[in-house]
Amino acid sequence: MPHLRSLPLILIAAVLSHAVWGQVAPVAESRPAPVPNPADLRAAMELNYPDIRPETRQRPDTPWQVRVAFGSPSTTSLMVTWQVQREVAGSLVEYGPSPTLGLKAPAKRVVYKSQTGVTYEAALDQLLPATAIFYRVGTPGAWSETFTATTAPKSNEPFVFTAFGDHGVLDPAPQNLAAITRDNPAFHVLLGDVSYANGFQPFWDKWFDMMEPFASRIPVMAAIGNHEYEKDIGPMTYVGRFSFPEDELQYTFDYGNVRFVVVNTVLGLPAPQLAWLEAALAKARADQVGWLIVCQHFPLFGTTAGRGFNRPLIVREAAVLEKYRVDLVLAGHDHVYERSFPILGGKPVSQERERYRKGVAPIHVIAGGGGAGLYKFAPRPSSLNAIRELTHARLRVTVRAEGPLEVEAIRLDGSTLDHFEIAP
Ligand SMILES: [Fe+2]
């Protein structure tokens, strides 16, 4: 009975085979997979992605995740937001033009579903333009350290801002954060897909904790991405944890001679949002701004594999951007770097690589290499592409009082991958 003699070997082989392949080969299950306990899930995630600055967790009443954004108007208002692990009555911001502070702004508690702690925000209003403000947040006995942040100038002053989208907390996101920290910009624009929490709130804590040394002194202004529309709660976390002008999903702010129009493209620009965009661009032109820059998450003319152009968005938005001769359209979402020639009616109006003239046509930049995993390009670029490269990078934009607007895309190793100028 040879088949009986070989049975133990068959059994051992079966067990070994399952041990080796069980993790990759699906095994038929007669019962539904158990739903993971949220506490187990959190413990597993904490184990795999430990706190970036673990010392900040050791002070339950002391604020952490401190960040600033421009209020409205950016020249005289800053919004400060932070988190504590439990409610602290009487939370406030002490601030002033010197380290002795002297002024007080009461904090408002922000409440939203699934919060991991208690969030506070406070508006510092009636500040002076282009002025450094010293501030600390919390309560007597549990203050943050004292930070400084600076309001926007009213006049036409030179400055640098940085931008990227699709950041996250995992490598190389911290490297790109270190790079913009070295740039020391006037502010940073996040082009959506911020923490990749996807509803798992501790990831937001990690992202804001990672950002604190930067964002407590340099305003961070974001355009909402699809990953900020979280399961069951939509953009609630984004609106709760950030503090931006207007309805926070779409807003404008000025810095020097530049008007930034931040638009929510995640829902495909339905009529009210498109009308808002058109009105914001018309107002910018009526206000005779020097430069007009639109910031959004979804790009129009991407060339990644499987995605390509966003044709519904092109149909809705391209003509509006062109009508008002937007200078730059900054987007993320595609985890690549690519940049168009100036485009009118779906065609490049110049094939010059580095020098353009203002008022001719919008140039579209996709800076989705903030830190999240890179995508793949379709094999061939489009005729609109001035350049494209599969890399993590940041944008550094230099605005002068007079003279050209200068845009650089810089890889993590510090080398320049793209450079162009728009002459006034
Ligand atoms: Fe996205």
Ligand SMILES: [Fe+2]
């Ligand atoms: Fe993304």
